[in-house]
Amino acid sequence: MEKDITNGSIIRKWLEGELSQEEMEAIKSSDAYDDYKKIIDTVNVLNVPEYDIDKEYFKIQNLRNKKQKPVKQLKKWLYTAAAILLFSLGYFYFTTQPTGYQSGFGEQVAVTLPDNSKVLLNANSSIEFVESKWKKERTVELVGEGFFEVEKGSKFLVKTSEGIVEVLGTEFNVSVQPDFFEVICLEGKVKATDSKQNETILTKGMGYRAILGDTHKWNFSSAKPSWIHGESSFNNSPLKQVLIAFQNQYNITFINKNIDENQRFTGSFTHDNFNTALKTLFDAMEISYTFEEERKIVLFKSE
Numbered sequence: 001m002e003k004d005i006t007n008g009s010i011i012r013k014w015l016e017g018e019l020s021q022e023e024m025e026a027i028k029s030s031d032a033y034d035d036y037k038k039i040i041d042t043v044n045v046l047n048v049p050e051y052d053i054d055k056e057y058f059k060i061q062n063l064r065n066k067k068q069k070p071v072k073q074l075k076k077w078l079y080t081a082a083a084i085l086l087f088s089l090g091y092f093y094f095t096t097q098p099t100g101y102q103s104g105f106g107e108q109v110a111v112t113l114p115d116n117s118k119v120l121l122n123a124n125s126s127i128e129f130v131e132s133k134w135k136k137e138r139t140v141e142l143v144g145e146g147f148f149e150v151e152k153g154s155k156f157l158v159k160t161s162e163g164i165v166e167v168l169g170t171e172f173n174v175s176v177q178p179d180f181f182e183v184i185c186l187e188g189k190v191k192a193t194d195s196k197q198n199e200t201i202l203t204k205g206m207g208y209r210a211i212l213g214d215t216h217k218w219n220f221s222s223a224k225p226s227w228i229h230g231e232s233s234f235n236n237s238p239l240k241q242v243l244i245a246f247q248n249q250y251n252i253t254f255i256n257k258n259i260d261e262n263q264r265f266t267g268s269f270t271h272d273n274f275n276t277a278l279k280t281l282f283d284a285m286e287i288s289y290t291f292e293e294e295r296k297i298v299l300f301k302s303e
Contacts (some may be wrong), residue, residue, distance in 0.1 A: 105251035
């Protein structure tokens with residue numbers, strides 16, 4: 001039977017090295033064993049000041065006039081302090097661990113945040129947030145692409161490696177890849193700050209993009225991001241970002257022979273049919289392709 005690792009007597013015996021082999025094997029099967037072991041290892045290497053037992057004994061004896069050695073009491077005090085520290089560290093450790101969600105290739109994942117705000121992750125994307133801090137700090141970290149429907153309230157931040165989006169309550173989409181940061185506002189108002197600290201305010205129907213320090217704003221009329229409905233659409237986007245989006249949907253790898261990945265693409269491809277998506281994208285760009293392996297596609301210029 002699995003030992004309750006949070007039981008006080010078990011923790012005390014563990015700290016004092018009094019667990020039997022059978023008990024030790026039992027708690028190793030606990031889901032929380034690895035986390036508590038890290039904390040206990042930390043407690044064991046703490047530097048406890050040297051304690052002159054004889055000297056303190058005579059002090060205590062003179063003060064209390066009792067004939068008992070404080071060694072046992074000291075040991076008990078040390079283990080009590082260690083146990084308190086253990087539980088304090090454990091509480092801090094578990095309550096500050098982020099909650100995370102990850103979507104797979106060609107998959108969308110819907111997430112409800114602690115304040116009932118909603119996030120829909122596009123393919124091969126992820127978010128993290130610390131639930132215990134949510135009332136004071138509505139902050140999520142995004143990798144990839146996500147559509148947000150934020151409940152009104154305190155400041156809401158979306159942090160990425162390429163920039164930050166700040167809102168109070170609205171609908172918006174964020175897409176981020178290395179050296180690429182894009183925000184479109186579908187309702188309300190958002191503030192986007194890219195990695196170069198360029199700030200811009202977006203209202204409904206406005207988009208902003210930063211690529212290697214170059215910025216661009218545009219207007220659009222769609223009510224929702226097209227990828228929610230099974231189609232990836234692009235407006236004057238670098239081919240590099242289009243290829244990443246394609247790979248995220250279909251779990252394939254492109255091998256570029258002589259293609260300029262900075263050339264721009266305006267158009268879309270479907271998420272429902274691999275061959276149709278390939279033809280739609282590369283015919284429009286006048287790019288030829290061949291399969292090197294089942295999941296590897298070589299791109300080259302059409303003759």
